[in-house]
Amino acid sequence: MNITKIRKEWWFCVSVLAALTVTAGSTSAATVTVNLRAEATTKTMPDGITTVPMWGFAVDADPVTVPGPPITVTAGDTLTVNLTNNLSVPVSLVIPGQITTMSPVWFTDGQGRQRVMSFTHEAASGGGMAVYTWTNVKPGTYLYQSGTHPAVQIQMGLYGSLIVESTTPGQAYDDASSAYDEQLVLLYSEIDPALHEAIDNGSYGTTGATSTIDYNPKYFLINGEPYSAATGPLPAGVAGDRVLIRFLNAGLKTHAPTLLGPYMKVIAEDGRLYPYAREQCSLMLLAGKTRDVIMTPSAAGAYPVLDRALDLTNAGAASAGGMLRILQVNPAVP
């Protein structure tokens, strides 16, 4: 059995897991092969004028997106990623929290020192290919991301979500406390347009900035898009559902999603189930962190989830923007 379980739907459509995966009833581990390519792209900001150079991932012949395509596998599977690199610099691929053999790549700096450039083996620039394999993957929510010059390459957009489903259908982990009816992914990230411009035009590290110490993001994204008046609500099940929300932070800053209305049971962090869930309406979401929560709205409604770190603007504009979404919970079907 060789199943490539890639969901190509738009991120904000990702809600009903059962309809999208073919894991139900499957108990034997599969080998899942994903053909990813890394490539430059651009993203247009909500003002319709500003475009930002980005690097992103795509699967097979699909267009490049940021975040990269969501990857879903099942616990115990072997995940193989064939990465083709169409960028002008080497890249690599890591999944913090999943175990594999790492082969760091070193370089000699200007003072003759050996320093790490990539956490593991690289796909060479200009069309090079590399194969990355993780066996016996653990359930949970993870980021996949570049392992090369990560301060720059992750910021440029080389990240995406990996969801490893439990072998028990309808559960995020191997425990009944993680059972859910619906799920959605909220992946947080930021864009500093000046940094992207410098990396794109080659001035970063040469005539321009030499580090991200002056990092100053202007756009704050959920699932690749800042909020704007055009952003529709996210479907989040019906009243009484257990709605699993997988929070991921691929940005460089801490964010603090707050849910107005229902509470969230915080069940897991970095792909590890807590022994006891905690009931909160706020959530500390550190850079690089994933956290899983279950909300059980008792009533239908439109429930905002806003970044209480107040990254709620698009480049300083006064209208609502940034890391904000409205979760739409519909009435229960009688």
Next chain:
Amino acid sequence: MRWQPYNRGGRLAVAVMAVSSLCGAVAYAEIDGITGSTFNLTAKTGYISGADGLSLHVWGYANGGGSIQYPGPTLILEEGVPVTINLTNEMPEAVSIVFPGQESVTASGGDAGVLTREAPPDGMTVVTYTFTPTRPGTYHYHSGTHADVQIEMGLVGAIIVRPTGYDALDPSTWRAYEHADSAYDHEYLFLFTEMDYEIHWKLEYGLTSQVDTTTFHPVYWFINGRNAPDTMLPAGTPWLPTQPYNCLPRMHPGERMLLRIIGAGRDMHPFHPHGNNLTVIAKDGRLLESAPGLGADLAYSDFTLASVPGQTVDAIFEWTGEKLGWDIYGHAPGDPLEPNEYAPDHGKPFPVVLPGQLEITFGSAYSGSPFLGALGDIPPGEGGLNANAGYFYMWHSHNEVEMVNNDIFPGGLMTMLIIEPHGVPIP
């Protein structure tokens, strides 16, 4: 020779003396705020004072027709009792209120906004929010409109929901939640915020389009709307008319202090108590319990508490001087124990030979003695701010850059805990 107080004319001297004089006036310990089931709040502009003399343009919630308050009035509610909050708007832009942690808020009147209904800036339209606080605990409210700017400008406030059965006059009912693990002898509010004055200046001069919160760079940090050392001034001090709340936690050895900690700004604040660890018992108005009714069985001890924006934390602080290895009262071995004294150290000598007076520098809160409740000789002009011979512990942000007022140390997110000797009244 008895120690004589010297009033050196400093603000701190005024603070401590005034606090002492308040002692007889208040019969019981409660966080300052407004109570009831209907509140009329007005959003308007005003000014606050920084502890360095700064006068800063802010936007705030006022109680009725009063002046703005920073933070907004602390709403003290009762579990299960419905509340109505009417909001009118005298600011230059639309405004609203959201209530994180309140599960069934209804809003009516005004205009539809992104998060909730909003009051237009006409000084007349009333938006009405209603909800029933179904669970006791510590919460907050803030503007749900243009929130990156309006929270920065001051539109935040605390909410305390008293559990059913709470009676301010009966200490046996003093609990934050419906479990003895949250019982306390004293409670204090710690609402943390920060400000970037450039945003305030631009809005004061109408340069609205120049405001860009992505360049946010705070240089003032607040507890309950004041920078240190103003945190230690009395509540309601007349020269801080828009900052009525103070933060001067006081307790006796062996008592339980409840801290209601609210991350009301946009930054994380690592809050560090000296003297002992905090025991975190609740977050976001929910006891840290493994199952309902078990109490705070998931409570944990913390040396530096991560205050997260938008999150509330309840913590218990206790102090007896335990395990110092010497008798903090300076007892001889045969002396009777003080209430709640740590018996194993009773009568153990102070392990330091005190230098002579010419060899030391005197802190203004030094009583002249290392022992709790004891006064000693101090040269003329020294000390004077510790008339009860209490122990002072600095409680502050462990992000030490936040302990300044626009680059001047000490200040910012800092105050003092005072361990008072037994017999000293604490309001």
